[in-house]
Amino acid sequence: MKETKRPTIIDVAHAANVGASTVSRHVRGGKSVSPEVARRIEIAIAQLGYEPNTLARSLRVGRTQTLGVLFPHVNNVFFGNALRTIQTEARINGFTVMLLTHQEEAKLQQEQLASLKRSQVDGIIMVPAAETNVAQVRALLGNTPVVAFDRSLGSAVDSVLLDNYRAAREATEHLLGHRHSHIVAVNAPYKLQPLQSRFNGYKEAMETAGKHAETIVWHESEQLRKELCAALQRKREPATAILSMSYSVTLAVLSTLRECHIALSKIGFIGIDDMEFANFIHPPLTTLAQPSEQFARLAFQQLLGRTSGSKEKPVHVVVAGNMMIRSSCGCKSASSRSL
Amino acid sequence: MKETKRPTIIDVAHAANVGASTVSRHVRGGKSVSPEVARRIEIAIAQLGYEPNTLARSLRVGRTQTLGVLFPHVNNVFFGNALRTIQTEARINGFTVMLLTHQEEAKLQQEQLASLKRSQVDGIIMVPAAETNVAQVRALLGNTPVVAFDRSLGSAVDSVLLDNYRAAREATEHLLGHRHSHIVAVNAPYKLQPLQSRFNGYKEAMETAGKHAETIVWHESEQLRKELCAALQRKREPATAILSMSYSVTLAVLSTLRECHIALSKIGFIGIDDMEFANFIHPPLTTLAQPSEQFARLAFQQLLGRTSGSKEKPVHVVVAGNMMIRSSCGCKSASSRSL
DNA sequence: CTGTTAGCGCGTTCAC
DNA sequence: GTGAACGCGCTAACAG
Numbered sequence: 001m002k003e004t005k006r007p008t009i010i011d012v013a014h015a016a017n018v019g020a021s022t023v024s025r026h027v028r029g030g031k032s033v034s035p036e037v038a039r040r041i042e043i044a045i046a047q048l049g050y051e052p053n054t055l056a057r058s059l060r061v062g063r064t065q066t067l068g069v070l071f072p073h074v075n076n077v078f079f080g081n082a083l084r085t086i087q088t089e090a091r092i093n094g095f096t097v098m099l100l101t102h103q104e105e106a107k108l109q110q111e112q113l114a115s116l117k118r119s120q121v122d123g124i125i126m127v128p129a130a131e132t133n134v135a136q137v138r139a140l141l142g143n144t145p146v147v148a149f150d151r152s153l154g155s156a157v158d159s160v161l162l163d164n165y166r167a168a169r170e171a172t173e174h175l176l177g178h179r180h181s182h183i184v185a186v187n188a189p190y191k192l193q194p195l196q197s198r199f200n201g202y203k204e205a206m207e208t209a210g211k212h213a214e215t216i217v218w219h220e221s222e223q224l225r226k227e228l229c230a231a232l233q234r235k236r237e238p239a240t241a242i243l244s245m246s247y248s249v250t251l252a253v254l255s256t257l258r259e260c261h262i263a264l265s266k267i268g269f270i271g272i273d274d275m276e277f278a279n280f281i282h283p284p285l286t287t288l289a290q291p292s293e294q295f296a297r298l299a300f301q302q303l304l305g306r307t308s309g310s311k312e313k314p315v316h317v318v319v320a321g322n323m324m325i326r327s328s329c330g331c332k333s334a335s336s337r338s339l
Numbered sequence: 340m341k342e343t344k345r346p347t348i349i350d351v352a353h354a355a356n357v358g359a360s361t362v363s364r365h366v367r368g369g370k371s372v373s374p375e376v377a378r379r380i381e382i383a384i385a386q387l388g389y390e391p392n393t394l395a396r397s398l399r400v401g402r403t404q405t406l407g408v409l410f411p412h413v414n415n416v417f418f419g420n421a422l423r424t425i426q427t428e429a430r431i432n433g434f435t436v437m438l439l440t441h442q443e444e445a446k447l448q449q450e451q452l453a454s455l456k457r458s459q460v461d462g463i464i465m466v467p468a469a470e471t472n473v474a475q476v477r478a479l480l481g482n483t484p485v486v487a488f489d490r491s492l493g494s495a496v497d498s499v500l501l502d503n504y505r506a507a508r509e510a511t512e513h514l515l516g517h518r519h520s521h522i523v524a525v526n527a528p529y530k531l532q533p534l535q536s537r538f539n540g541y542k543e544a545m546e547t548a549g550k551h552a553e554t555i556v557w558h559e560s561e562q563l564r565k566e567l568c569a570a571l572q573r574k575r576e577p578a579t580a581i582l583s584m585s586y587s588v589t590l591a592v593l594s595t596l597r598e599c600h601i602a603l604s605k606i607g608f609i610g611i612d613d614m615e616f617a618n619f620i621h622p623p624l625t626t627l628a629q630p631s632e633q634f635a636r637l638a639f640q641q642l643l644g645r646t647s648g649s650k651e652k653p654v655h656v657v658v659a660g661n662m663m664i665r666s667s668c669g670c671k672s673a674s675s676r677s678l
Numbered sequence: 679c680t681g682t683t684a685g686c687g688c689g690t691t692c693a694c
Numbered sequence: 695g696t697g698a699a700c701g702c703g704c705t706a707a708c709a710g
Binding site for chain 4: 345347348349359360363364367391392394395396397398399400
């Protein structure tokens, strides 16, 4: 068995008794090629098992048909599903996807973006890291099309985001509707605009109801435990419900409650971001899910437009969350509704 | 602002008053270049903001410095962490990673492999889909190095696998040690060798203890519910413990128990594959975790060796699982140990 | 140590 | 409708 080399377009041309450029035209789609010649080419291709060399083509045309995706990580349903959807869409449209993660570190993010740029991807879908310096990112990217996913990247960059304000507001109002006297919001320590919007939504709902907004920022598990337990167990106006602002916060809160031996069933709870195991804990977690597939499709379509040269003004899509009502909010029966 | 074109190696050569190949040599690492010239080149590079064109280089040298990773999906800790680790290792070694998923479908798997081949990746780390036709896969791949990850791909392909037999055996023995009279194994419907090995381990442990092995294969939720509840609630020798053979099975089992209103605390439970939320359910789930980082590193190193031409005989690495003892097995205090 | 030359495989003028 | 020639940016030979 020899190291048989891949056939090139020239091999095909010879075998079919035509010029290389004719093969090229035919391979690339219904350009004007006589039926007879087309047939000969087809045969030659099948015989040799020819496949166009992507590298050479990319080098020549300056497009790679590759999209970069940069996520913080992929260990949750939201990102996992989004990735799957993006890949599917990409495949359908003749693109392949290069996934990178930045682990929420701005520095790594820069490296990964540089790597994507080196790979000459035609466009990028990214979830900006928490401490992202927007100008820095844009400078690095040059004129590679980008769409910000789930988090904003300044008003000049296309984005698809959750209606964060509304999500948090409705979640809060829902809790309020269950007669919770005092709701604490637990937030992540990141300076992210979506988190800020969520906080605003929460605050607005609370103040409209004449209640006092109270937020605990989770920096570290020990500190969270102290503050959260204090809030829930103090004598004077203890908190009776929790609004968790994100996936990782929910994880931390659940750990904390467990450590403090506070039963989830004794309090109200809603978490923004859906959890795969929401149904397995007691009581089942009510969450505000981000529609990941919809996010992904929107982002992909937007990017696709940009890669084919669309020069419209930046588009900012805002999508509604889905209230997944289970039991931790206080409801008796499960249901879901789009906001 | 014009569409300024990227500087090429020739631009650099001119600016530094040297030949293109000298620049090439210098750029690529400590080849013999005079200090004086090296300095001039550095300056030119910095001034022009030159970056080598990966595509052109790859076309020329026939290597892309890209690795393909093909997973069923990424929505769980095991695959998520493995991916992260592989990417990190890759970055350190100057590779970039192209991640694809096959959703456990053999057909999609073939497509994705074809796509990886088109991208001319230097090597592939893959988790073969359940119904994989090994010969078909190998034929498609040609002589691209491959390492099978978490599941075997025939004895001719490098692999890194869990010691599945041992894992299941010890898990079963542990349950037995808690005086469970009757343990059912619940398995996934896939014809995967690791699942078979796990079953064998379970069976061996049961028979050694003079017990009867009983397996339920999860095809569909309705059917699982019927069979599992029957096993747990029958009068004559009801099952008192469950051994779940994989991540997805555990998810299904937990759902089922919930639907049947059977409290996890009433029975014994161990699941192979760790769950992110193991601590959040009651009682906390005892699991047999696959050391994902270790898996990933081993697979990467093996592949790296192959990409640089190692022609040794196929290597099959077997790694020990980690018993993550929490409470569902019957233990009072948490601990973990490597098998 | 350095520069010149010749492709890697393909798409694209531009004549025919 | 078709083929010949050129070049995308880079590296590997080879002279010098």
